[in-house]
Amino acid sequence: MELVKATAIVTGGSKGYGAGIAEALKRQGAEVWITGRDEKALNATAARLGVHAVRADVTSGADWDRVISAVVTARGRLDILVNNAGGGGHIAPLAEQTDDEIAGVIAINLTGVLLGCRRAAAIMTKQKSGTIVNISSVCALYAWPGWGTYTAAKAGLNKFSHSLYAELRPHGVRVTTITPSWGATEFADAAHLAKSPTASPEIRSKCIQPLELGDIVVKVCTVPDHLAVPDLVIQPLVQEIVPM
Secondary structure, rough: OOOOEEEEEOOOOOOOOHHHHHHHHOOOOOEEEEEOOOOOHHHHHHHHHOEEEEOOOOOHHHHHHHHHHHHHHHHHOOOEEEEEEOOOOOOHHHHHHOOHHHHHHHHHHHHHHHHHHHHHHHHHHHOOOEEEEEEOOOOOOOOOOOHHHHHHHHHHHHHHHHHHHHHHHHOOOOEEEEEEEEEOOHHHOOOOOOOOOOOOOHHHHOEEEEHHHHHHHHHHOOOOOOOOOOOEEEEEOOOOOOOO
């Protein structure tokens, strides 16, 4: 796929990985829409990057309809969907989490992706082309105490992506799951992880940078049209994972 004039949506695009992905796609000539719940931050990022913004909550089907309508009305097609929006919620033993906290983590990390993919799949199947990139987490592969709800959501995302790949492959549509680990993002702060190693400036400088992940997304989207990258795991060397 050539990205010049390609039409792309990046969820959770106001900061972190989402902003880096949007910037990388824009640099390659794509017309990019970013979504997010914080309208002020979203609009500021859109102005900085020269992309479009639509305030939207990925857990809302009605918001997804507004986003898709805005993009298709403007461009007549959708070439790339990057499901990046997510969050750790309350990282704590399961017994200390509320029902609403559990439901919220599942909704933003898994249900919201399904809602977006349902709409993108309908468009891309008719086009006989398109690339869906789902951003997961290393928590989908390994288990740590306190991360059970987030792990369940991301593991579900990975297996859903495999199923969607099998479903859309005959129609010329590609689905990739990118599974990153430590990143130089706001994730730890949002999840109230005061002792996160990524708070150290030295370690943070060696973590996955948002634009680095963006460049990887660009590479995934620009492999020859007859090829696909179903899974890609990205881990910084500074992070030790035991056992692997």
